[in-house]
Amino acid sequence: MNPVSIITVNFNQYQVNIDFLESIKLSNFKSPIEVIFVDNGSLIEHEKEYKQIYPELIYMRSDKNLGFAGGNNLGIKAATGKYLLLLNNDTEITENLIDVLVNEMEANPEIGLISPLILYFDQPKTIQYAGFSEMNYLTCRNEGIGNMQMNNGQYDQDSRETGYCHGAAMMCRRADLEAVGLMAEEFFLYYEELDWCEKFKKQGKKIWFTGKSKIYHKESMSVGKESKIKTYFMTRNRMLFIRRNTGLLNTTCFSLYYILMVCSRDTLSYLSKGRKDLIKYIYKGLFWNFTNSKNSKNLGFKI
Numbered sequence: 001m002n003p004v005s006i007i008t009v010n011f012n013q014y015q016v017n018i019d020f021l022e023s024i025k026l027s028n029f030k031s032p033i034e035v036i037f038v039d040n041g042s043l044i045e046h047e048k049e050y051k052q053i054y055p056e057l058i059y060m061r062s063d064k065n066l067g068f069a070g071g072n073n074l075g076i077k078a079a080t081g082k083y084l085l086l087l088n089n090d091t092e093i094t095e096n097l098i099d100v101l102v103n104e105m106e107a108n109p110e111i112g113l114i115s116p117l118i119l120y121f122d123q124p125k126t127i128q129y130a131g132f133s134e135m136n137y138l139t140c141r142n143e144g145i146g147n148m149q150m151n152n153g154q155y156d157q158d159s160r161e162t163g164y165c166h167g168a169a170m171m172c173r174r175a176d177l178e179a180v181g182l183m184a185e186e187f188f189l190y191y192e193e194l195d196w197c198e199k200f201k202k203q204g205k206k207i208w209f210t211g212k213s214k215i216y217h218k219e220s221m222s223v224g225k226e227s228k229i230k231t232y233f234m235t236r237n238r239m240l241f242i243r244r245n246t247g248l249l250n251t252t253c254f255s256l257y258y259i260l261m262v263c264s265r266d267t268l269s270y271l272s273k274g275r276k277d278l279i280k281y282i283y284k285g286l287f288w289n290f291t292n293s294k295n296s297k298n299l300g301f302k303i
Contacts, residue, residue, distance in 0.1 A: 002031055002081075002082045002083055002102050002106070003031065003032045003033070003034070003080065003081040003082055003083075004029075004031050004032070004033045004034075004081045004082070004083045004084070004085055004098050004102065004171075005033070005034050005035075005036055005075075005079035005080060005081030005083070005084050005085070005174075006024065006033055006034070006035045006036065006085045006087055006098075007036045007038065007072055007075035007076060007079060007084060007085065007086050007087070008020060008035075008036070008037055008038070008075075008086075008087050008088065008089045009038045009040050009068065009071035009072055009075065009088075009089065010037065010038065010039050010040060010042060010089050011040045011041060011042055011065060011071075012042045012043060012044075013089060013090070014044075014046055014049075016089055016090050016218065017037075017046070017050060017089050018049070018050075018053065019092060020087075020089045020090070020091065020092065021035075021037075021050060021053045021054045021057070022053060023091075023092040023093050024054065024093065025053060025054055027093055027094075027095050027097070027098075028095055029095075029097075029098045029099060030099050031083075031098050031099055031102055033081070033098065034056070034058060034079070034080065034081060035054060035056065035057050035058065036058045036060065036075040036078055036079060037050060037057055037058065037059050037060065038060045038061075038062065038071045038072070038074050038075045039059065039060065039061040039062070040062055040065050040066055040067075040070075040071040040074075041062055041063060041064050041065030041066070045061065047059045047061075058078065060074060060075065060078060062074060065303055066185065067185060067187070067188035067189055067192075068167065068183075068187075068188070068189060068192055068193075069182075069183035069184060069185045069187055069188065069192040069196075070183075070185045070188070072086050072183055073182040073183055073185065076174075076177065076182060077182075079174060081174065082173065082174060082175075083101070083102055083105065083171055083172070083173060083174070084171065084172055084173075084174055084177075085098065085101065085169070085170070085171045086167075086169070086170045086171075086172075087168070087169050087215075088167070088168040088169070088217065090121075090168075090217065090218040090219065091121075091168055091169060091215045091216065091217050091218070092121065092215065092216045092218075093215050093216075094213060094214055094215065094216075096212075096213050097116060097169075097213045097214075097215060100116070100210060100212045100213035101114055101116065101171045101210070101213065102171075104159060104208065104210050104212070105171065105173065108206075108208070110204075110205065110206045111205065111206050111208045112172060112173075112176055112180070112200035112201075112203070112205025112206060112207065112208075113165045113170050113171070113172050113196070113197060113200050113205070113207050113208065114165065114170070114171050114172075114207075114208040114209070114210060115129065115162075115165040115166045115168075115169050115170050115171075115208075115209055115210075116169055116209075116210055116211070116212075116213045116214050116215055117129070117130055117146075117151075117155055117156075117209075117210075117211045117213070117214040117215075118130075118166055118168055118169065118214065118215055118216075118217050119151060119214055119215070119216050119217070120216070120217060120219070121216040121217055121218040122218070124151075124216060125150055125151050126148060126149075126150065126151065127146040127147060127148065127149045127150070127151050127155075128144075128147060128166075128217055128219070129144060129145075129146065129147065129166045129168075130144075130145045130146030130147075130149075130155045130158070130209065130211060131144075131145035131146065131160070131162035131163065131209040132144055132145060132162055132163040132164040132165075132166075133145065133163050134163040135163065135164075135194075137242060137245070137246050137250050137254065138250065138253055138254055138257065139254070139257065140238050140239075140241060140242050140254060140258070142163055142164070145162070145209075155211030156211050156212065157211065157212065158209065158210065158211040158212075159208070159209075159210045159211070159212060160208070160209055161206050161207065161208060161209075162207055162208060162209040163197075163207065164193070164194050164197045164207055165193060165197055165207055165208075165209075166193070167192070167193035168215070168217050168219070169215050170193065172200075176200070176203070176205065179203045180196075180199050180200050180203050180205070181199060183195070183196045184196070184244070184295075185297065186240070186294075186295065186296055186297055186298075186299075187233075187237050187240065187241075188233065188299050188303075189229070189233045189237075190230075190233045190234050190237045191237040191238065191240070191241045192237075194241060195241055195244060195245065198244075198245045226275065226278060227278075228277070228278060228281050229301065229303075231278045231281040231282060231285070232281040232282075232284055232285045232300075232301050233285070233301070234285070235263070235266075235281070235282050235284075235285030235286060236284075236285030236286070236288050236289065236300065236301075237285075238258070239254075239255065239258060239285075239286065239289045240289060240294060242254045242255075243289065243294045244294050258286075259286060263282050263283070263286060266282055267279050267282060270282075284300065284301070285300075287300075288300040
């Protein structure tokens with residue numbers, strides 16, 4: 001049997017965490033598991049309540065919000081399993097999830113990261129993720145495979161290489177992290193899992209999708225409300241991703257396209273929507289990239 005460490009990160013989501021832990025408790029895995037719960041700067045601790053549901057829970061707390069990457073890195077450092085499964089706390093799993101992912105990785109040592117089929121929790125017949133296409137590094141755009149399709153079992157037997165894993169559910173080997181390293185904490189929010197996939201690829205590992213198991217994700221099917229923090233980090237990290245993963249010529253070409261075309265378009269869009277308050281966060285995100293190295297831990301945004 002191959003021990004598996006499930007790692008999840010929480011920031012002020014009490015009821016979501018309860019549902020997540022109940023989901024794990026009700027599952028019957030062949031592989032032995034440990035569950036590592038990282039409380040990432042939440043205002044109120046609920047350790048006792050969580051352990052009433054899952055007594056074996058390994059509860060870790062950071063007084064500061066370390067972001068998605070930092071919170072997961074904290075859990076990874078404490079994990080003892082041969083395999084590590086990073087799961088969003090707003091997911092609910094299915095019974096064969098861990099066994100399928102482990103079997104896939106055991107069958108193919110070239111797999112570095114693997115994600116399952118992801119369905120929307122509120123619309124369980126609708127697909128959120130069945131893989132990603134490769135990145136166009138000149139535009140920093142790619143496409144979601146299967147996104148918004150009805151799930152008619154068309155991916156149930158799929159097991160294939162894909163462009164990127166999905167941050168809501170990713171499994172890796174702990175041994176691979178000696179070469180790959182941890183997630184880049186300077187992203188804080190958005191693009192960190194894509195950057196991590198790039199790090200695995202650079203070590204000769206494959207990014208994989210399997211439709212043989214699935215999870216349900218409570219993320220809204222809509223894009224969600226625009227906000228200052230989302231505008232800032234999406235702008236900032238799209239450029240940071242290119243800076244970290246391509247050379248000077250590509251970064252220069254992308255930057256010209258991004259500033260002159262994309263950011264100008266977004267500015268006009270916010271003006272037309274009456275959201276002038278968001279415009280400065282586009283340019284704050286851009287400016288950060290010109291004043292910080294690609295390995296800077298300075299977020300440039302007060303959380």
